[in-house]
Amino acid sequence: MRRFGRFGKITGLVAAASVVVLALGACGSDDGDDGTAPAASGTAAAKSIKVGLAYDIGGRGDKSFNDSAAAGLDKAATGLGVTKTELEAAEGETDAQKEERLRQLADAGNNPIIAVGFAYATALGKVAPEYPDINFAIIDDATLVDVPNVASLTFAEEQGSFLVGAIAAQATKVGNIGFVGGVNTPLIQKFQAGYEAGAKAVKPDIKIQVTYLTQPPDFTGFNDPAKGQTAAAGMYDSGADVVYHAAGGSGGGVFTAAKSAGKLAIGVDADQYLGAAADVQPVILTSMIKHVDVAVYDMVKSAVDGKPLTGAKVYDLKVGGVAFSTSNSAVSPYTAMAEDYQKKIISGEIKVPTTPTS
Amino acid sequence: MTVPNPTRLLASAGAALAAPLLALVTAVTVTVLVLVGSGSSPLDVLDTMVTYAQRPRSQALMVNSAVTYYFSAVAVAIGFRMNLFNIGVDGQYRLAALLAAAAAAEISLPPVLHVTVVLLIAMGVGASWAGLAALLKVYRGVSEVISTIMLNFIGTALIAYLLTPERLAVRTVGSNNIGTPTIPASGQVPGISLIPDSRLQVYGLAILAVAVGAGYWFLLSRTRFGFDLRAAGASEDAAKASGVRVSRMIIISMLLSGAVAGLVGMPQLLGAAHTFSLDFPAGLGFTGIAIALLGRNHPVGIAIGALLFGFLDNAATSLELRGVSRDIVLVTQGVIVLSVVVAYELVRRVRTRAEQRDVARRLAATTPAPPAPSTPQEVGA
Amino acid sequence: MPANHAGRGQVTDRGRLWLRRPAWPVRAERGPAAGTSCGRGPGLPGRGAGAGTARSPPTFPSIPRGASRIGTEGTQASAADDPETPVAGPATGDREAAAETAAAAAAETTEAAGTESAAFAVELRDITKTFPGVVANRDVSIRVRRGSVHAVVGENGAGKSTLMKTLYGMHRPDSGTILVDGEDVTLRSPADAIARGIGMVHQHFKLAENLTVLENVVLGAEPRKPGWRRLLLDSRQARTRINEIATRYGLDIRPGAYVRDLGIGERQRVEILKVLYRGARTLILDEPTAVLVPQEVDELFGALRDLVNEGLSIIFISHKLDEVLTVADDITVIRRGTTVGTVRPAEVTARQLAELMVGSELPSPEISEESVTDEVALTVEGLSVDTEDGRRAVTDVGFTVRRGEILGIAGVEGNGQAELIEAVMGIRPAATGRVLLGGTDVTAWPTRRRREAGVAYVPEDRIRSGLLFDSPLWENRMLGHQTRPPNSRGGLLTPSAARSDTRQIVAEYDVRTPSVAVAAGALSGGNQQKLIVGREMRDGPTLLVAAHPTRGVDVGAQAAIWDQLRAARREGLAVLLVSADLDELIGLSDTLRVILRGRLVAEADPRGVTPEDLGSAMSGMSRAPAVPSTPAVDTAPGAVTTPAAAAAATDGAGPGAGDVGDTGDSGDTGAAAEPGEDR
Structure with a gap:
């Protein structure tokens, strides 16, 4: 049994062994911050509030929606002066282990507790009733709307995607655009559905290329820039000149492909124009912003204010939960029409589908 | 001439414990070093773990994780004994779980029969998926390492294809998840209240895990088939010369491995989730490889390894609460596996050498004294 | 010379x-x-x-x-x-x-x-x-x-x-x-x-196959080019020195040849050259x-x-x-x-x-009394065998072995003996022809069925094919006999019966071991071989297929194994014996056949033939069967018919026996690792 090279997992473990010493150093400094949460702002009550956050696989640093949630938490920690505790999911874990994570957060006195990701739905459904005095929130899931101490925070990703789809359809010179999804799940399909609907609203005969980087349960599609680059480059080669990605950390590869092809790309989740390197910025036409950070912050804020959120809260265009960014001035020729669509969606005149038609 | 040597007796008694002890000491030392290096107090960590281990709920969680790991590790170990590297346990159990879940939701049978049929389906699917790799190896000479890895990918793609609302999955309003319809009560396996004071029950299929372990032991060490399999694993040529049809053994052992792999997802599916959804646990097949190594392919060793991994995996959460990254657990697990493999190899070599010496000593002791004194005279004559 | x-x-x-x-x-x-x-x-x-x-x-x-x-x-x-x-x-x-x-x-x-x-x-x-x-x-x-x-x-x-x-x-x-x-x-x-x-030429060569002779020789002691080019190999200087050494010591070798293209003998010369190059x-x-x-x-x-x-x-x-x-x-x-x-x-x-x-009287492999019966144990008819890469290793071979008869197959290794034996055992399929056990056609039978029908097998390479090195002796006793008592009953193993039976084998065949729980790999080569012979003879076989049964074993073990073969032969065992030890072949066999390039080319009467005659036939110098009727000492030239062969035989008074005729005291160590010595 001397063939370690073959063991994916073990190689991973060993690699982790060598890397972790460094990584832990970084974690250690984070921990230090926890203890000295700024007390500058926030009420006295806020200081005693402990917020628990349970990430999905990948955790903080996944350059995707976990990070977005982390940003909201950080903002709350500094802005509201709450104490934060973060736990991360592991690969291959069961609902029982997710329950355990939530229970441990609850037992440690955290309130509110925010579960990031729909994978926590089953677990939270079991744990929340056990702790009626604690307020929970879950991102991207609305199956627990009936549980009184759970806030279901979901997003109208299809609405935001509709608008960037409309922008892409205007921006394309050849009538050919693309969509790169990270992992083929119903959630990402919502992005695709909105994008397609938006583009077709502008140009009914537009050609839309669609690809997903990985299939569940392989969630690496959210964090594999190389795959993103390959997929996007393929689309540009086949004639697309605007590609929208909903692929989290893999999006960096999409931008790289756009830059080398001299074409355009559309970002997701955050305003990616702002975070990009100067030479990449021109290719990021716009971004479909999904304010997970706002949702997390809102939840904490509501708890600090003593009126914790419960029930379903949909972050849609109307409340600014999703939006398109205008940081890149190149998008300005197309914003008028997008804003027009936005009004129609808010008014209900346009109903955006949540599942792709194709 | 062979006087019992007290030091040697002690040594042979110690030999059995030498490898595990060596491994343990190494693993603990490295883990402590990593903890100190990362600025955590090893004593704190130990304290946290001990406290965690004492909670009934953690014990139940540990056992539940271990049950799942056990199936996975036994599946890998069956391959190992035949010198086959079934890396495809991962794909085998996921595909088996999906199809079994879909079937379980479709059929309606009386309780016990329902579960039995579902288990058989899962084993059948796992065995077929592994069997593909076996056939490729026997008839086309494709290394099972390559083919099982590839079949993992194909399995993933197949699951993604099947797990859509048009095919095997159903949508739940308000959820971004997607899964097979919930299995009716007759197809669910109730838990066992094994751990007192724990509201969390142990998977009912823990009993099946024990049975599989016992069956694995009996098959390998007590049956002719097991002997053939071990012989083929130890030396293909020797097995052939002894009349074992090695290609047949490859197929059978791969089918067996796949069948057990098919059970990996069953405790979770039938005992807890009752549906196969996007977040169904993945990657357990790789954990199984590590545990099979850790347990030296022995049913009891694997059980210990599975419990250890189950404990560490779950304790990671409480460590994280204390500000220790859960990666420390990955490091510990990796170090343990490495230490065990290295320690056993070291001890094996030492023991082989000791055995050879023993044989040589015996040889020297039982044969007549060296050169007869008469020889020189004869030479000179 | x-x-x-x-x-x-x-x-x-x-x-x-x-x-x-x-x-x-x-x-x-x-x-x-x-x-x-x-x-x-x-x-x-x-x-x-x-x-x-x-x-x-x-x-x-x-x-x-x-x-x-x-x-x-x-x-x-x-x-x-x-x-x-x-x-x-x-x-x-x-x-x-x-x-x-x-x-x-x-x-x-x-x-x-x-x-x-x-x-x-x-x-x-x-x-x-x-x-x-x-x-x-x-x-x-x-x-x-x-x-x-x-x-x-x-x-x-x-x-x-x-x-x-x-x-x-x-x-x-x-x-x-x-x-x-x-x-x-x-x-x-x-x-x-x-x-x-002081230089050492190891038994197992340590050469890099994909390098040239020159590169292998200088490896680790490379002459450098002068000055700033000292990172470069001065192959001209190396070639000169190698040629000088080769000429001086009469080592015929081309420095530019790739080692992978060389034969064993040439490789050995490269090893010697390597040692000489370093000034040994x-x-x-x-x-x-x-x-x-x-x-x-x-x-x-x-x-x-x-x-x-x-x-x-x-x-x-x-x-x-x-x-x-x-x-x-x-x-x-x-x-x-x-x-x-x-x-x-x-x-x-x-x-x-x-x-x-x-330190004692030497055993002699000779058998005296006649025990051959009329009852045919093994018949091989028109047998051809192909290797995995499609080469024909055995062509149209036929012979019979009767009960009580030892049929010896002589031949330089690599002339198809291994394939022939594996085909008889059913390990390798027959391309053409038939194998019959006592009149029953077993050509299509798998190895296990043949073994169950009473065929015992001492494989050529005990390390690869005869033993499970890491398994205890009693499990090795089961190997090849795992379908029968005392090893198993109804598909279940019976370890205690196997253990006690192994103890008997250890006693009867003088296997020197502290216990039957020792791993087979711990035994010395001779004792391993005695265990193999013991287990194969234990179940009363009717036919024994034995390849190099005393290769790499010491004289004591060799004598013991010969005794066992003789005893079994007396009791009616038929033996197909392949050996590189010509004295063993001549001493034990009732009938001798010579295999050359996959064909049986000659037949000899072991009572008359000399190792030299056999050697000639084995090397293809004798076209006609060498069947001397009178003692070889007198008829050595007469045992061969062609002039070339005659010359070879005369010459064979020199190299013949030295080439192919081990004197039987030793056998060939092959690759056997001798634990007793290997320390």
Whole structure:
């Protein structure tokens, strides 16, 4: 049994062994911050509030929606002066282990507790009733709307995607655009559905290329820039000149492909124009912003204010939960029409589908 | 001439414990070093773990994780004994779980029969998926390492294809998840209240895990088939010369491995989730490889390894609460596996050498004294 | 190289004779008083450490072999006259002629070596080396004359390898001194040894296949280009030096050839070249002939002779006695870790040497009484076998083996024996033809069914195919018989019955082991083989298919195995025997067939045939079956029909037996790792 090279997992473990010493150093400094949460702002009550956050696989640093949630938490920690505790999911874990994570957060006195990701739905459904005095929130899931101490925070990703789809359809010179999804799940399909609907609203005969980087349960599609680059480059080669990605950390590869092809790309989740390197910025036409950070912050804020959120809260265009960014001035020729669509969606005149038609 | 040597007796008694002890000491030392290096107090960590281990709920969680790991590790170990590297346990159990879940939701049978049929389906699917790799190896000479890895990918793609609302999955309003319809009560396996004071029950299929372990032991060490399999694993040529049809053994052992792999997802599916959804646990097949190594392919060793991994995996959460990254657990697990493999190899070599010496000593002791004194005279004559 | 021919001629005479003549008392070069290095019983008081070093100088002059022959001419002559000297057997005219040639050849080489210094190239004094619980070497003393071939012989596990590892600096002795060119040295590593001019040619070559000869030779000692180009290999300089060495020592080798394209013999020359390139003056050759085919052995011996004529010294480790007698100037016998004596090849027979090695009367493989019955056990008809890569290894082979008959298949290895046997066992499919067991066509039967039908099998390579090294003896006893009692019943193993049965095998077949729970890999080669033979004979087989049953085992085990084969044959066992040991074949077989390039080309009567005749047939020099009806001594030329073959046979008085005729005392070690020795 001397063939370690073959063991994916073990190689991973060993690699982790060598890397972790460094990584832990970084974690250690984070921990230090926890203890000295700024007390500058926030009420006295806020200081005693402990917020628990349970990430999905990948955790903080996944350059995707976990990070977005982390940003909201950080903002709350500094802005509201709450104490934060973060736990991360592991690969291959069961609902029982997710329950355990939530229970441990609850037992440690955290309130509110925010579960990031729909994978926590089953677990939270079991744990929340056990702790009626604690307020929970879950991102991207609305199956627990009936549980009184759970806030279901979901997003109208299809609405935001509709608008960037409309922008892409205007921006394309050849009538050919693309969509790169990270992992083929119903959630990402919502992005695709909105994008397609938006583009077709502008140009009914537009050609839309669609690809997903990985299939569940392989969630690496959210964090594999190389795959993103390959997929996007393929689309540009086949004639697309605007590609929208909903692929989290893999999006960096999409931008790289756009830059080398001299074409355009559309970002997701955050305003990616702002975070990009100067030479990449021109290719990021716009971004479909999904304010997970706002949702997390809102939840904490509501708890600090003593009126914790419960029930379903949909972050849609109307409340600014999703939006398109205008940081890149190149998008300005197309914003008028997008804003027009936005009004129609808010008014209900346009109903955006949540599942792709194709 | 062979006087019992007290030091040697002690040594042979110690030999059995030498490898595990060596491994343990190494693993603990490295883990402590990593903890100190990362600025955590090893004593704190130990304290946290001990406290965690004492909670009934953690014990139940540990056992539940271990049950799942056990199936996975036994599946890998069956391959190992035949010198086959079934890396495809991962794909085998996921595909088996999906199809079994879909079937379980479709059929309606009386309780016990329902579960039995579902288990058989899962084993059948796992065995077929592994069997593909076996056939490729026997008839086309494709290394099972390559083919099982590839079949993992194909399995993933197949699951993604099947797990859509048009095919095997159903949508739940308000959820971004997607899964097979919930299995009716007759197809669910109730838990066992094994751990007192724990509201969390142990998977009912823990009993099946024990049975599989016992069956694995009996098959390998007590049956002719097991002997053939071990012989083929130890030396293909020797097995052939002894009349074992090695290609047949490859197929059978791969089918067996796949069948057990098919059970990996069953405790979770039938005992807890009752549906196969996007977040169904993945990657357990790789954990199984590590545990099979850790347990030296022995049913009891694997059980210990599975419990250890189950404990560490779950304790990671409480460590994280204390500000220790859960990666420390990955490091510990990796170090343990490495230490065990290295320690056993070291001890094996030492023991082989000791055995050879023993044989040589015996040889020297039982044969007549060296050169007869008469020889020189004869030479000179 | 006439000297070689002469040497071989003499040995061949002995080789022919020893089977038929009673043992002669061993003659040594000096009396017991001087023989301090000879073996002693353990009860004797140990001699002082100084005794060995202060002994009288050797009686033979320290000059190369050719000269030595002249120097001892008187002795030789008187020995020839002495009726008790083996050389003076019923010599034919042939042989006398050969002796004359030898004398002439010896005279020719006198000049070349006459001026050598009398000092010893290497001297080992009272070397003792113990490993925990085992004394590997005890008071071993060897003196190697400069410009001589000094053979070190002994059974497997006698301590030869340990001694040579000491000399090559691979470990340090517990006590004793090593002198190189008269100077006391401490060798801490092989690098030390090389610096002292001692080089080792290992049995298993250590060459990089995809490099050229030149690159292999200079690897690790590369000449650099001068100046700023010193990172570059100066291949011109390397080539010049290699060519110089090759020419000087008569090593025929092309520096530009890739090692992967070379034959075994050529590779060995590259190894020797490597050692010489590093400036070795004393070469240790560990079992150099084990991997060679007869022609290559011939060439090797020629090369060795050239080397000693150039003043180099060679230590030749072997247990093939006829080779030792052919090539060595002095022979030191090691038994149970200590030196038994040093003898000169002219004064001993192979048999006497073997008896020195074992310390007892040698077994002879001959079988006397006739036990062949009419009942056919195995029939092979028109059998052809292909290898995996589609090459036809066996072509249209047919024979029968009757109960009570041992059918021997002689042949140079790689002529289809392995494939033939595997086809008989059902391990390899037959391309054409049939295999019948007692009249039943079993061609389509799998191996297991054939074994269950009473076919026992001693495979060619016990390490690969005969044993499970990491499994205990009792599990190894099951191997091949796992479908039958006492090993299993109704698909379930019966370990306790198997264990007790294994204990009986261990007792009956004298397998030396502390218990049956020991891993098979811990046993020495001979004991492993006894276990295999024991388990195969245990279940009362009707047919035994045995390939090289005594290869790499010591003389004691060989005798035991031969006894078992004979006993089983008396009880009606049919045996298909493939062996490289011609004396074993001749001694055991009732019928002999010769296999060449996959075909059975000749048949011989073992009662009349000589190893030389067989050797000719095996090498394809004899087209017609060699079936001599009268003793070979008289009819050797008549046993072959074609002129070419006749010439070969005459010549075969020289190389023939040396090539293919192991004298049977030793067998071939093959790749067997001998735990007893390998430390």
